[in-house]
Amino acid sequence: MKLFESGKIGNMKLKNRIFMAPMGSSTEDLDGGFSQEAIAYFAERAKGGCGMIMVSACVSKELEGRLLFCLDSEIYRNRLEKFVDEMHSYGAKVCIQLLAGFGRVGGMQPGTFKPTSASEVPYMWAPEVTCRALTTDEIKRLVESYGKAAALVKNCGGDCVEIHGYGGYLIDQFMSEIWNKRTDEYGGSFENRMRFPIELMDAVRANCGPDFPILFKMTPCHYIPGGRELEEGIRIAKMLEEYGVAAIQVDAGSYETHQISLPTAYAKRNYQLELSAEIKKAVSIPILSSGQLGDPGVAEKALNDGIVDYVGLGRSVLADPYWPNKVKENREDDVVPCMRCNEGCLGRVSKNFRIGCSVNPLTGKECYNRITPVNVKKKVLVIGGGPGGIEAALTAMEQGHGVELWEKSDTLGGNLIAAAAPGFKVPVKNLLEYYRHQCEKRKVKISFLKEATAEEIIGHKADLVILATGSSHIIPRISGIDQKNVATAVDVLKGKASTGEKVVVIGAGLVGIETALHLISLGKQVTVIEMKDRILPEPMFETDVKMLNELIAESGLTCKVSTMLCEIKDGSVVVESPEGKEEINCDTVVLAMGFRSNNALEKELEGKVPEVVTVGDAVFPRKVLSAVWESYYAIRALNESIQCS
Numbered sequence: 001m002k003l004f005e006s007g008k009i010g011n012m013k014l015k016n017r018i019f020m021a022p023m024g025s026s027t028e029d030l031d032g033g034f035s036q037e038a039i040a041y042f043a044e045r046a047k048g049g050c051g052m053i054m055v056s057a058c059v060s061k062e063l064e065g066r067l068l069f070c071l072d073s074e075i076y077r078n079r080l081e082k083f084v085d086e087m088h089s090y091g092a093k094v095c096i097q098l099l100a101g102f103g104r105v106g107g108m109q110p111g112t113f114k115p116t117s118a119s120e121v122p123y124m125w126a127p128e129v130t131c132r133a134l135t136t137d138e139i140k141r142l143v144e145s146y147g148k149a150a151a152l153v154k155n156c157g158g159d160c161v162e163i164h165g166y167g168g169y170l171i172d173q174f175m176s177e178i179w180n181k182r183t184d185e186y187g188g189s190f191e192n193r194m195r196f197p198i199e200l201m202d203a204v205r206a207n208c209g210p211d212f213p214i215l216f217k218m219t220p221c222h223y224i225p226g227g228r229e230l231e232e233g234i235r236i237a238k239m240l241e242e243y244g245v246a247a248i249q250v251d252a253g254s255y256e257t258h259q260i261s262l263p264t265a266y267a268k269r270n271y272q273l274e275l276s277a278e279i280k281k282a283v284s285i286p287i288l289s290s291g292q293l294g295d296p297g298v299a300e301k302a303l304n305d306g307i308v309d310y311v312g313l314g315r316s317v318l319a320d321p322y323w324p325n326k327v328k329e330n331r332e333d334d335v336v337p338c339m340r341c342n343e344g345c346l347g348r349v350s351k352n353f354r355i356g357c358s359v360n361p362l363t364g365k366e367c368y369n370r371i372t373p374v375n376v377k378k379k380v381l382v383i384g385g386g387p388g389g390i391e392a393a394l395t396a397m398e399q400g401h402g403v404e405l406w407e408k409s410d411t412l413g414g415n416l417i418a419a420a421a422p423g424f425k426v427p428v429k430n431l432l433e434y435y436r437h438q439c440e441k442r443k444v445k446i447s448f449l450k451e452a453t454a455e456e457i458i459g460h461k462a463d464l465v466i467l468a469t470g471s472s473h474i475i476p477r478i479s480g481i482d483q484k485n486v487a488t489a490v491d492v493l494k495g496k497a498s499t500g501e502k503v504v505v506i507g508a509g510l511v512g513i514e515t516a517l518h519l520i521s522l523g524k525q526v527t528v529i530e531m532k533d534r535i536l537p538e539p540m541f542e543t544d545v546k547m548l549n550e551l552i553a554e555s556g557l558t559c560k561v562s563t564m565l566c567e568i569k570d571g572s573v574v575v576e577s578p579e580g581k582e583e584i585n586c587d588t589v590v591l592a593m594g595f596r597s598n599n600a601l602e603k604e605l606e607g608k609v610p611e612v613v614t615v616g617d618a619v620f621p622r623k624v625l626s627a628v629w630e631s632y633y634a635i636r637a638l639n640e641s642i643q644c645s
Contacts, residue, residue, distance in 0.1 A: 001020060001300055001328070002007040002017060002300060002303040002304055003016060003017050003263070003294075003296070003300055003303060003311065003327065003328075004016045004017070004297060004322075004328050005017060007286070007309060007310065009160065009215065009246050009247045009266060009286055009310075010091060010160070010184075010211070010213035010214075010246035010499070011211055011212055011213065012246075012612075013049045013051055013091075014051040014093055014158050014211050015053040015085075015091050016049070016324065017050075017051065017303055017309065017310050017311055017577075018049065018051050018299075018310070018311055018312075018313060018528075019045075019050060019051060019052035019053070019054055019095070019310055019311070019312050019313070020042070020045045020050045020052070020053045020054055020252055020312070020313060020314070020317055021054060021056045021290040021313060021314035021315075022056045022097045022162075022301065022410075023056075023236075023345070023349075023355075024056065024068055024349045024355070025038065025041060025300060025349065025354070025364065026349050026352060026353060026355055026357040027041050027355065027364060028068065028069045028070075028299070028347070028353055028365075029148070030122055030363045031070070031075070031492025032058070032061075032067070032069055032076070032084040032182040032271075033070070033075070033076045033079040033080075034055075034069060034079040034080055034082065035078070035079075036367060037179070037354075037364070037365075037367050037466070038083070039079075039082060039083050039086050040155050040367045041355070041364055041366050041603065042055065042083065042086075042087065043086045043087065043090065043322045044090075044321040044362075044366050045317045046086070046087045046090035046091075046092035046348075046638075047090045047321070047322075047516060048317060048320075048321035048322040048323060048324055048325055048488055048633070049177050049322065049323070049324025049325035049328065050055065050092055050313070050324055051091075051225070051310075051513045052092060052093040052159075052160065052310075053087050053092050053093070053095070054093075054095040054096075054097055054312070054577055055069060055083075055092055055096055055097065056068050056069065056096075056097045056099050056164065056188060057069040057070060057071045057096050057097070057098060057149070057249065057512070058070050058071070058072070058099045058100075058101065059071060059072055059098055059100060059145040059146045059186075060072050060096075060141070060142055060145040061100065061102070062138075062141065062142075063115070063116050063134070063138065063465065064099060064102060064106050064144075065166045065279075065634075065645065066370060066592065067343075067425055068099065068153070068444075069150040071096070071098075071148065071152050071153065072145055073150075074152070076152070077100075077152065077155075079157045080140065080152065080153070080156040080158075083507045084156050084157040084158055085363075086159065087544070088157065088319050090637055092341065092429075093159040093160070094153075094158045094159050094160075094214065095158070095160045095161065095162055095216065096153045096158050096160075096162070097161070097162040097163075097164050097454050097487060098146060098150060098153075098161050098163065098164055098200075098204075099164040099169065099170075099421055099495055100142055100164065100169075100170045100171050100200065101116070101142070101169070101170035101171060102115040102169055102170060103115070103116060103118065103131065103170035103173045104116075104117040104122070104123055104124050104168075104173060104177075104179065105124045105125075105168055105255045105592050107125075109323065114131075114132050114153060115131040115132070116131055116132050116133070116138075116170075117127060117131035117132075117134070117170070117173050117180045118132065118133065118134065118170070118173040118174040118179055118180040118181075118182060118187070118196075119131075119134050119179065119180055119183065119185070119187065119594020120121070120181065121134070121179050123175075123254075126439060133182065134183065136186070137432045138407035139186065139196060139199075139592075140448050141224050143196075143199045143200055144167040144193070144202050144203065146200045146203050146204065147200075147203030147204060147206055148201070148207065150204040150207050150208050150212075151207035151208055153208075154207075154208045154212055154367060159213070159588045160212065160213035160214065160215060160246070161204060161212075161213075161214060161215070161244075161388060162216065162217055162249065163197060163200055163201060163204075163214065163215070163216045164217060164247075164314070165197050165216055165217060165218050165254065166217045166218050166219040166251040166521055167219055167251055167253065167254055167261055168169055168219070168222065168254035168255045168256070168558055171197050171424050172197065172218075172219060172254075174186060174193060174195075174196040174197065175193050175194060175196075175197060175218075175228075175236065176193070176222070176227065177226070177228075177511070178224070178226040178228075178466055179221070180193050184474055186333040186527075186543070187509070188208060190200070190232070191631075192428070194236070194239060194386050196258060196455060197513045198214075199473055200339060201214055201216075201243060201244075201245070209574065211229070211621045213246040213247070213287070213392075214246055215246055215247045215248070215249060216240050216248050216249070217248075217249040217250075217251060217288075217383055218233070218236055218237065218240070218248060218250065218251070219233070219250075219251045219252060219254065219261075219328075220232075220234065220236070220237065220252075220275045220278065220279055221249060221252060221253075221254075221271075221275055222252050222253060222254045222257065223252070223257045223260055223271070224254060224257055225254045225516045227254060227256075228291070229331055230275070230278060233275070233278075233279070234278065234279065234282045237279045237282050237283050238283060240283055241283040241284065241285050245285065246285065246286070246472040247285055247286040247309070247310075247353070247404065247417070248279060248283065248285060248286075248287055248288070249288040249289065249290075250272060250275050250276040250279050250285075250287060250288070250289045250308075251272060251289075251290075251291075251415055252271035252272045252274075252291070253277050253454045257546075258528070258542060258543045258546065259325060259544075259546040259550070261291070261549040262291075262346060262543045263340060263418050263543075264294045264340055264342065264514065264541075264543050264544050264547045265339060265340040265341060265425055265426075265428060265544075266424050266425075266544070266547040266548060266551055267292060267340075267423060267547065268424070269296035270291060270292045270298075271291070272289045272291035272292070272566035273289060273291075273292075273302055273308070274615075276289040276302075276307050276308050277307045278354070280307055286308040286310060287307075287308050287309050287310075288308065288311075288312060289302070289307075289308045289310075289311070289312060290308065290311070290313065290314055290591075291314075291317070293311050293312065293313060293343065294313060294315070294316030294319075294323070294337065296327045296332055296335075296589065297532075298311040299311045302383065306319070314617025315338045315345055316337075316338045316341060316353060317355050318338065318344070318345055318355070318357040318363045319336045319337060319338040319339075319359050319360050319363075320335050320338075320359060320360065321339075321360075322335075322402065322450030323335050330353070332590065333437050333441075334438075334441075335470045336359055336429050336434060337359075337427060337434050337435075338357075338427060339358070339359065339428050339430075339431050339624065340425075340541065341358050341428075341544075341623070341624065341625075342362065342487035342541040342544060343358045343541070343623050344358045344360075344625050345363075346358035346543075348542055349407070350541070352590065354488070355630075356625070356629060357498075358499075358623065358625035359431060359624070359628055361628060361629045361633070362527050362624075362630040366458075369636070371398065371399055371635065371636050372393065372399070372639070372641055373398075373399055373400045373633075374399050374400050374401070377400055377401050377402055378401045378402070378463040378464060378639070379392075379402050379460075379461070379463045379464075380392070380396040380401045380402065380403045380404075380462060380463065380464045380465075380466065381403075381404055381405075381406070381460050381462035381464070381465045382396075382403065382404070382406070382465075382466045382468060383405075383406050383452045383457065383459065383465065383466065383467050383468060383601065384405075384406075384407065384408075384414065384444065384467070384468035384470055384618070385405055385407035385411075385414060385437065385470055385626055386412075386413065386414020386415060386416055386470050387406060387411040387414065387431075387616070387618075387624050387627045387637075388414075388466075388468035388470075388535050388615045388616035388617075388618075388626075388627030388628060388630065388631045389411060389412075389466065389468030389631070390435045390439060390634055391413070391627070391628045391631040391635060392437075392466040392468060392615065392631035392635055393439070393444050393631075394439070394444070395631065395632050395633045395635040395636075396486040396584055396638075397442055397444060398637055399637075399638075400633060401638070402617075403444060403445065404445045404446075404447065404460075404462075405439075405444055405445065405446045405447070406446075406447045406450040406452050407449075407450060408449065408450060408451045408452070409438075409448070409449070410449055411448070412435060412436050412439060412446070413435070413436070414470050414493040415470060415471070415490060415617070416431070416432050416435075416624070417432065417493075418489070418490040418493035418511075419492050419493075419514075420432045421493040421494065421495075421518060422493070422514055422515075422517060422518040422521070422522075423518070423521055424517070424543075424551070425514070431624075437552075451508070452601065452605035453471075454601055454605055456532065456611060457601070457609065458605070458608050460609075462609065463610050463638075464610070464611045464612075464634070464635075464638050465605060465609050465611070465612040465613070465630060466611065466612075466613055466615060467599065467601055467602055467605075467612060467613065467614040467615065467618050468615050468616055468627065468631065468633075469594060469596035469597075469598040469599065469601060469614075469616060470597075470598055470617045471594060471597050471598055471618070471621045472596060473488040473489070473490060473591055473592075473593070473594075473595060473618035474488060474591075474593050474595060474596050475488075475591065475593075476565075476593060477563050478565060478566070478567065478568060479566075479568065480569055480570075481531065481568060481591075482569055483570060483589075484585065485500075485570065485571075485586075485588050485589055486568060486588075486590075486591065487499065487502075487569075487588060487589070487590055487591070488590070488591050488592075488606045489505070489507075489511050489512060489515040489590050489591065489592040490511075491541045492519070492590055493514075493515060493518065494519075495499060497585065497587075499519060499524060499588035499590065500524075500586070500587020500588045501523075501524055501525060501587055502524070502525050502585060502586045502587045502588075503516075503519055503524050503525070503526045503527070503586060503587065503588045503589075503590055504526075504527050504528075504529060504573050504584055504586040504588075504589050504590070504594055505519075505526060505527070505528045505529070505567050505590045506529050506573075506589065506590065506591050506592060506593055507528075507529070507591065507592035507593045508528045508529070508530030508532075508535035508536065508537070508559055508561065508592075508633045509530075509536065509537060509538050509592065509594070510536060510538060510540065510548075512528055512530070512559075512590075512592030513528065513535060513536060513548060513552065515592055516528050516550075516557055517551055517555055517557065519553045519556075520547045520556070520589075524588065526557055526558070526630055527558040527559075527560065527584060528557060528558065528559045528560065529560050529563050529564075529565055529575055530559065530560065530561045530562075530563065531562070531564045531565075532540070532561065532562070533550075533561055533562050535559050535561060536605045538546060543577045548634055560575070561576065562578055563575050563576065563577040564576050568589050568634050569583075571586070571587070572585045572586060573583060573584060573589055574585060581612070582600045582637060595617065595621040595623070597617060597618050597620055597621060598617075598618055599618045599619070602614050602618070610636075613630075613634040615627055615630035615631045615634060616628075616630060616631070
């Protein structure tokens with residue numbers, strides 16, 4: 001496979017064409033240094049086979065406070081050396097992506113630091129606040145700091161640096177007409193707007209010499225009104241090549257279009273590859289790209305088609321750090337797929353929590369969360385074959401325990417089956433198939449069509465019982481709710497219930513909206529009713545909300561908010577909004593009004609089995625992350641109790 005051919009960027013040789021794409025991890029020490037946890041986190045991806053590890057670090061705290069890892073002082077030298085040495089020990093090169101700042105998109109609230117930018121433009125998170133334009137003296141100090149940071153990288157053994165010039169961050173704000181309104185030497189003409197990044201590259205060369213590779217990450221197209229268009233993006237790429245940049249990493253979008261730069265499970269297009277193909281035609285230096293390349297076939301094709309020279313994996317190697325090694329060994333079925341849910345990774349980091357992953361409880365906790373095989377085997381009984389139950393069974397088997405799983409239906413997956421049903425949820429379908437394959441491959445003992453009772457569980461005499469019994473739809477007491485034209489969203493998505501041509505979905509949360517979009521894709525006419533004042537009222541990562549709203553707009557879905565269901569009739573529903581009551585004709589009513597836990601067994605088993613742990617939706621309805629992590633921790637705790645006994 002071309003993925004595993006060696007390659008060169010400048011004078012740097014890489015063992016393969018795979019790099020770990022940079023993304024915030026919140027694993028740094030409080031002062032911005034590389035913590036032992038950070039080193040372990042990145043080392044796991046180097047050990048897993050990535051040819052290069054790319055990490056973002058800021059060069060100065062003067063204007064924005066500490067951002068990500070920091071390299072503005074010699075106090076970081078020892079920790080950076082340890083980081084580089086550890087990556088090198090696994091054959092991975094180290095690229096430090098140097099960040100000049102966030103500028104108008106920074107996370108600091110006004111009052112802590114005055115938001116700064118290339119010029120006086122609205123602050124992204126509070127448009128009523130105007131950013132302060134950086135002075136020429138501040139720009140010069142940033143350039144000086146940039147060079148010193150690059151020197152620190154080189155002196156500590158780093159293999160190259162990358163200019164962080166993309167996505168609407170500070171350097172890109174200088175490069176872009178939409179944010180650069182300056183009238184001095186740093187604004188106006190194309191050449192003036194490129195002056196700041198060119199000075200940064202000059203500073204790197206002055207401090208690191210002419211042979212130290214400099215990469216540049218850029219955005220050829222912002223996909224916003226007034227933002228950069230592809231024509232200028234190509235012009236920038238050509239200028240960078242002429243200036244001696246060793247390689248260009250291509251990104252797409254900006255903070256305003258994060259659903260493009262951070263693709264969700266709903267993404268239809270691969271904007272990064274589309275733009276990479278255009279930039280590749282314009283220059284002869286290597287092109288790097290990432291985003292939606294977690295499918296080995298897609299990544300390999302992009303290389304073979306000459307669209308990119310190096311493939312970046314971000315969330316994919318959070319889900320499975322050993323993605324490269326497994327693919328190289330023809331073990332693609334063993335790769336844990338990323339759902340692109342953004343819950344454990346971007347969702348946590350955006351709230352200043354340490355990075356994690358919904359399907360990999362070890363992500364960000366590599367130092368202390370591991371499990372090991374045990375000498376004393378225990379008997380584990382898992383009730384429920386959803387993601388939580390499967391994770392518990394697989395983890396217990398990995399430890400060497402005797403495991404049996406009881407599932408009341410005839411197949412594994414639980415509510416994940418419904419979540420994977422819409423055609424636009426391919427990443428979730430991949431996870432469902434992975435779980436089923438792993439249970440079959442590892443020969444998990446499963447009893448299907450097994451409705452567990454307290455009596456049977458007690459009689460099984462397990463040392464540990466995991467209750468992963470999930471949740472069920474809330475069925476409200478409303479006139480007509482028991483009619484034949486009423487179905488639940490889960491039953492519709494699982495194919496257990498059919499609908500007519502005109503459908504009313506009750507509830508505009510994630511399940512209701514996904515069900516409605518699924519039905520529209522089947523040619524149905526759908527109206528969604530939501531009693532709250534907006535659709536998708538539950539907390540969700542911003543990119544998912546943006547992408548779903550795009551799909552809703554494209555589909556023509558009718559949504560009625562601040563509207564309450566009053567009655568279901570044979571052929572219609574009666575609803576009430578601030579405008580009064582209304583009757584909507586329909587063939588089928590689909591309920592998506594939330595879930596309640598199936599946890600009755602918990603009380604029945606209390607004090608009657610040695611240990612029982614309830615996980616996931618059976619505790620209260622949440623996401624896949626909760627089910628997987630809680631199951632993993634329950635088994636890890638069993639291991640620790642054995643070691644202490």
